[in-house]
Amino acid sequence: MNKQIQFFLDEIESHIKKIPLDCEPKALYQPVSYCLGKGGKRIRPLMTLLACDMFGGEIKQAMPPALGLELFHNFTLMHDDIMDNAPLRRNHPTVHEKWDANTAILSGDVLFAISCQYISQVPDNILRQILDVFYKTVIEVCEGQQYDMDFESRHKVSAKEYLEMIRLKTAVLPAACLQTGAIVAGAENKDQEKIYRFGECIGLAFQLRDDWLDVFGQHEEFGKQSGGDIIANKKTWLYIHALQKGSDKQKHLLSEAYSDNYSAGDSEKVSLVKSIYEDLGISGIAQNAMKAYYDQAFNYLASIDLPDARKEDLAQLAEYLHHRKK
């Protein structure tokens, strides 16, 4: 990514390091510090800064809400990891694994409150607008997480339901990050709407790419297990479309593989499902869908009445996310 983006990322990182977390009681704040210290791509606060910059706002003013949004994102990870029983996050033990579930609950709660404090550090005249976007987004993210959990125990999930779930769980937060930057810069409502939609499309494509990488990514290169979603019986975009397009026999095999009484081993299961995906050309179909979301995103970006040069950084970030390999 270019120098400007790298500069913003460095700024974000140095501000995150300065968040005062060396507080008492230690058992409450150390897990917060641990969670924030384990990295992450910092894409969300970057989006806030880039949107602010694009609309000609002051980065300094966008930094506190940008940090707040990153803190909120980390709060969702802490709580989601409990619910998903995830042992690892960013190659380190999750908070509930390293400490326990109670710690992850309460440290998450305080992290949420701290995120609210940062988000409200904006000029008075935009405070309400910033809060309205933020609280609405928090509620939607919770709804998305609930749908995700609901879908685990459901037999059938339609493509439309799945897309709405990932829109809520994954896409509205980047969208809100961009809108927040736009609000700080004083962008008009119609432009706020456009940058929000841009973020939503990028977020949807981002999640589809996650689904795709899980099966078709170069796992050896990145030390990740191939087909983790398949092993966990996740009804991903790929699975749902394979179920739609498959022959009766393929449908039956897919359902069998995802049923509780499937008895073969994990790697056999991944091979079976992956081979059905390949027979049905699901990889290509998914890539087309991602491409369509990216095109839609770029249409929203193009429709904003600013010189192309101003949009370059955001376009570059979107390109990077589109082609990411992990």
Next chain:
Amino acid sequence: MNKQIQFFLDEIESHIKKIPLDCEPKALYQPVSYCLGKGGKRIRPLMTLLACDMFGGEIKQAMPPALGLELFHNFTLMHDDIMDNAPLRRNHPTVHEKWDANTAILSGDVLFAISCQYISQVPDNILRQILDVFYKTVIEVCEGQQYDMDFESRHKVSAKEYLEMIRLKTAVLPAACLQTGAIVAGAENKDQEKIYRFGECIGLAFQLRDDWLDVFGQHEEFGKQSGGDIIANKKTWLYIHALQKGSDKQKHLLSEAYSDNYSAGDSEKVSLVKSIYEDLGISGIAQNAMKAYYDQAFNYLASIDLPDARKEDLAQLAEYLHHRKK
């Protein structure tokens, strides 16, 4: 309680019923609805309305943040009950018992976000002040809960540490509720500070009374188990002061009773600890301490430059809390 107070309580109840919670996904919102529908004394929102009324503000303007504070309180109950592994709340199964821990985590999170939305429904010119008080309080309540959990595994807890824990866990929220009402009414900073301190003293006395009622209350009358705190090895105000005042033999017996290898039954343990409390006159000492907090609270109230008639409702609420039997 008087007609005015009853009117406010009815208003609060009818507004709580109108909070739109018949939303999708049901698995997220039903537990919220369940938790709010199981009653509770609604003391906290009442405090907001009474403080607003005392300082001559408009009740209509205080209602949304009052509701927000009650929602926040219910959020803390939902998460605390998971952490404390509590099976019952207000004589009904807790959310994590009726559903599961994941449900209680996520429904709690969305309830927190909804509480933020209500709290921010105040006029623009006081929004920041209201938020500053609220977020600070949320963080303190989390810190209090953490200290409470920390103390469980500690051998010694001083009276000072215990009081600071209950100040954070229990007392700052009523204090913030009162200050919020005062802010809505446009009270001066010095009066906001006084009403906050009044609430803090009431909150401390409230928790000491809880500790006292657990051992010395009329449990048969209210169908509650006597000595629940003793059975759970809670280092309450009573226990800490008995340890301080007791002879070496009494100290030894108390420590033994609270140790992991204490082998006698629950009712024997309660009898033993209670008899030591009685020998040491702990009940009277605790009642004096409560009385001192109430006196301090009334001093703060008296120091507010308003006619006594305006303070009557709040004084009556404080009296009621002072003498409550459950």
